[in-house]
Amino acid sequence: MNFVRPRRSMLYMPGNNPNMLQxxxxxxxxxxxxxxxxAVSPDCKDExxxxxxxxxxxxxFGNTEVTVRINGTDxxxxxxxxxxxxxxxxxxxRLPKCEDPADIRELDSAISEIETAxxxxxxxxxxxxxxxxxxxxxxxxxxxxxxxxxxxxTLGGQDLAADIGVRRSKEGVEILYARSRVVIAAxxxxxxxxxxxxxxxxxxEGLYKEASLAAQLGFxxxxxxxxxQVRVINEAFRPEERAIRHAEKVVAAAKEAxxxxxxxxxxxxxxxxxxxxxxxxxxxxxAGISCDPTEVL
Amino acid sequence: MNMVxxxxxxxxxxxxxxxxxxxxxxxAFAMAGTKAKHCAFETDAVPRGKxxxxxxxxxxxxxxxxxxxMTISFHHHLRNGDKVLEMVxxxxxxxGIRDLTLAPSSLSDxxxxxxxxxRSGVVSRIYTSGIRGRIGNLVxxxxxxxxxxxxxxxxxxxxxEEGSISIDVAFLAAxxxxxxxxxxxxFGPSAxxxxxxxxxxxxxxxxxxxxxxxxxxxxLTPKISIHQHLVHQVVAVDSIxxxxxxxxxxxxxTRSPQQLEIARNAYELIKSVGIIRPGFSxxxxxxxxxxxxxxxxxxxxxxxxxxxxxxxxxxxxxxxxLLEEGLFKAAYDVQSFDPKMGDSMLRNPTHYEIDPxxxxxxxxxxxxxxxxxxxxxxxxxxxxxxxxxxxxGHDGYLRGASGGHCDASAGxxxxxxxxxxxxxxxxxxxxxxxxxxxxxxxxxxxxTERGISINPRRQDILExxxxxxxxxxxxxxxxxxxxxxxxxxxxxxxxxxxxxxLVEYRDGTLIDTVYKVRS
Numbered sequence: 001m002n003f004v005r006p007r008r009s010m011l012y013m014p015g016n017n018p019n020m021l022q023x024x025x026x027x028x029x030x031x032x033x034x035x036x037x038x039a040v041s042p043d044c045k046d047e048x049x050x051x052x053x054x055x056x057x058x059x060x061f062g063n064t065e066v067t068v069r070i071n072g073t074d075x076x077x078x079x080x081x082x083x084x085x086x087x088x089x090x091x092x093x094r095l096p097k098c099e100d101p102a103d104i105r106e107l108d109s110a111i112s113e114i115e116t117a118x119x120x121x122x123x124x125x126x127x128x129x130x131x132x133x134x135x136x137x138x139x140x141x142x143x144x145x146x147x148x149x150x151x152x153x154t155l156g157g158q159d160l161a162a163d164i165g166v167r168r169s170k171e172g173v174e175i176l177y178a179r180s181r182v183v184i185a186a187x188x189x190x191x192x193x194x195x196x197x198x199x200x201x202x203x204x205e206g207l208y209k210e211a212s213l214a215a216q217l218g219f220x221x222x223x224x225x226x227x228x229q230v231r232v233i234n235e236a237f238r239p240e241e242r243a244i245r246h247a248e249k250v251v252a253a254a255k256e257a258x259x260x261x262x263x264x265x266x267x268x269x270x271x272x273x274x275x276x277x278x279x280x281x282x283x284x285x286x287a288g289i290s291c292d293p294t295e296v297l
Numbered sequence: 298m299n300m301v302x303x304x305x306x307x308x309x310x311x312x313x314x315x316x317x318x319x320x321x322x323x324x325a326f327a328m329a330g331t332k333a334k335h336c337a338f339e340t341d342a343v344p345r346g347k348x349x350x351x352x353x354x355x356x357x358x359x360x361x362x363x364x365x366x367m368t369i370s371f372h373h374h375l376r377n378g379d380k381v382l383e384m385v386x387x388x389x390x391x392x393g394i395r396d397l398t399l400a401p402s403s404l405s406d407x408x409x410x411x412x413x414x415x416r417s418g419v420v421s422r423i424y425t426s427g428i429r430g431r432i433g434n435l436v437x438x439x440x441x442x443x444x445x446x447x448x449x450x451x452x453x454x455x456x457x458e459e460g461s462i463s464i465d466v467a468f469l470a471a472x473x474x475x476x477x478x479x480x481x482x483x484f485g486p487s488a489x490x491x492x493x494x495x496x497x498x499x500x501x502x503x504x505x506x507x508x509x510x511x512x513x514x515x516x517l518t519p520k521i522s523i524h525q526h527l528v529h530q531v532v533a534v535d536s537i538x539x540x541x542x543x544x545x546x547x548x549x550x551t552r553s554p555q556q557l558e559i560a561r562n563a564y565e566l567i568k569s570v571g572i573i574r575p576g577f578s579x580x581x582x583x584x585x586x587x588x589x590x591x592x593x594x595x596x597x598x599x600x601x602x603x604x605x606x607x608x609x610x611x612x613x614x615x616x617x618x619l620l621e622e623g624l625f626k627a628a629y630d631v632q633s634f635d636p637k638m639g640d641s642m643l644r645n646p647t648h649y650e651i652d653p654x655x656x657x658x659x660x661x662x663x664x665x666x667x668x669x670x671x672x673x674x675x676x677x678x679x680x681x682x683x684x685x686x687x688x689x690g691h692d693g694y695l696r697g698a699s700g701g702h703c704d705a706s707a708g709x710x711x712x713x714x715x716x717x718x719x720x721x722x723x724x725x726x727x728x729x730x731x732x733x734x735x736x737x738x739x740x741x742x743x744x745t746e747r748g749i750s751i752n753p754r755r756q757d758i759l760e761x762x763x764x765x766x767x768x769x770x771x772x773x774x775x776x777x778x779x780x781x782x783x784x785x786x787x788x789x790x791x792x793x794x795x796x797x798x799l800v801e802y803r804d805g806t807l808i809d810t811v812y813k814v815r816s
Contacts, residue, residue, distance in 0.1 A: 026746045027554055027558055028558065028561075059782070226554075227554030227557070227558075228557070
């Protein structure tokens with residue numbers, strides 16, 4: 001079954017820690033960010049690549065989205081990362097410190113070569129671009145539209161604050177503009193956008209506030225740096241009960257219509273069509289309620 | 298030894314030289330409704346005005362009339378901090394007494410010295426709930442001629458009351474005791490909380506020796522757990538043990554993401570069944586997962602304004618917080634997992650101290666485990682028929698305890714087993730569990746971090762869990778998922794001609810046999 005996937009929480013996992021990796025798919029996260037960049041020291045890059053590849057080939061990730069954060073295109077490691085990782089078919093590759101659409105195009109080309117060589121359908125592996133500098137914020141729209149593989153842009157708040165010379169605060173006023181800019185760029189390009197991490201793993205209340213703000217601003221989801229943050233983020237991104245109830249009605253009506261082969265129908269007096277059903281499925285997915293699209297579309 | 302298959306297909310003996318006759322297990326509730334037996338026994342009377350104070354343990358042993366072939370008992374409330382068992386066995390050995398049956402309520406890691414007394418011939422039979430370390434290894438290697446008998450807490454109470462365990466002398470540690478033998482574990486420098494197991498043994502032994510490091514003037518105040526009419530002698534010693542070691546390795550909330558996920562799944566399952574409602578009753582262990590489940594339940598009860606009925610079992614500090622916050626009306630404490638529970642019993646009139654018959658004996662007029670709505674229990678491993686092992690390790694050696702596992706599981710309306718999907722690279726879910734302690738018939742759900750499996754006997758729970766969108770998986774599918782990570786384990790090389798431990802179900806029937814490990 002090809003369930004609509006929720007994308008509320010994206011949990012970072014160090015790429016060189018087998019103990020954490022073996023349990024990563026049962027921590028409630030909608031997505032996993034398997035990290036080859038900051039979490040892995042330079043002398044451990046090779047072993048981390050091999051370990052990640054092994055896990056991706058052997059672990060059942062179920063409905064969890066798997067993204068690998070590779071090393072930046074300004075490092076000597078990113079091409080080796082791709083050579084090992086792409087054949088294991090992650091859903092996406094996350095490129096850190098992306099400032100220029102040309103970085104994306106270079107990555108796109110490198111992935112395409114490996115896809116062709118490995119017999120992987122062309123363009124099936126997506127790119128998430130990380131916006132982590134002032135220059136990148138300025139070019140967020142261009143980055144979001146750099147190539148069809150880009151399915152999400154994400155904000156890296158810690159590096160961005162350093163780049164613009166401010167300290168991160170819990171209120172996040174200093175990156176509010178960047179947050180909004182990233183959301184607008186992503187939504188205008190029709191792709192997803194993920195908010196930056198919340199670094200205090202003992203402050204669930206602060207995390208809930210920040211994740212709620214991110215949801216309110218229009219982010220699709222938010223990165224988590226510890227498993228304890230996952231449920232808090234999922235809760236903050238949960239749609240309103242009214243929206244969930246309406247989506248359930250739409251999906252129930254769509255199921256019945258499909259069984260009876262009815263083409264046109266209404267819910268609460270409003271006509272329902274494919275996009276409305278897809279939107280309802282997305283709302284239910286964000287609420288953590290699984291639905292099989294083939295039953296309704 | 299004549300071996301027959303019980304209703305689970307496990308081979309068990311019908312008679313064992315040195316132990317007597319046994320019935321095979323016929324089902325978790327097969328003996329329900331049968332008449333309870335109560336044995337009559339002779340006990341020594343203490344003449345009016347005679348002092349009960351005895352100078353030392355050696356003299357107390359001589360006065361008790363202990364001789365070769367008799368049965369001695371101890372409670373295990375001090376667990377790894379206990380010093381009394383070793384002090385007593387040392388004196389027994391020096392008196393040349395041999396061939397004893399050692400029948401403590403359980404043996405902890407710190408009791409591994411018992412192995413030396415088995416080898417020297419002082420102890421030739423062991424009845425216990427738990428066994429570990431050096432003594433567990435000795436038994437598993439087949440060094441005892443007579444198999445040990447493992448009983449649950451409720452099963453031991455039943456066995457004592459019906460006479461299957463006939464205690465000649467009970468040596469009972471007390472953290473406070475007066476010269477008439479009134480005693481407790483609730484206060485004093487070595488306070489350990491409930492003395493529930495001691496209460497049972499004091500009532501049932503031919504001769505009772507109180508051993509205390511806190512001899513106080515008569516009358517003992519403000520609380521007496523075991524009254525003087527049951528006690529023959531009082532011995533003062535320097536120390537009965539270290540209560541700080543009572544809760545080693547447990548009783549703290551886990552920070553492990555994997556364990557928290559197990560706890561979250563267990564809580565979501567309990568919630569989905571709708572059983573957390575006014576009058577709710579609950580038992581959980583002292584492990585990290587259990588405590589985390591309790592925290593989730595506490596928040597739910599607080600948020601919804603629900604007042605439960607009672608908490609049961611090994612009582613921990615976190616459970617008493619629920620009592621003191623009014624979330625439960627009472628806590629029934631057969632053993633304390635925190636030495637401060639004595640203080641709680643003094644300040645909380647509804648923190649009740651109970652004996653194990655009241656706790657879990659299936660053959661009396663109504664035990665507390667039968668009143669439970671929910672119990673959350675651990676496991677060493679389990680199988681696709683929901684049978685649970687809490688006694689033998691992956692290597693086949695005895696390294697666990699029956700405890701109140703099968704008692705709570707049989708009694709609770711919703712019995713949940715929590716376990717990580719694998720430990721040390723070995724799957725916790727087997728095709729067939731190595732040793733059955735708790736029959737799958739009495740287990741409703743198994744919860745791991747990778748999913749929840751519901752016993753097919755409980756379609757009602759299955760429907761509610763699915764409706765709540767919980768990660769429900771068929772247990773065979775879950776096993777295969779885990780095996781895909783861990784691989785299958787090699788079978789253990791048991792010598793099936795040499796039973797080393799008989800596992801008694803709470804009703805007195807034999808549920809399984811543990812064999813000698815060859816390698």
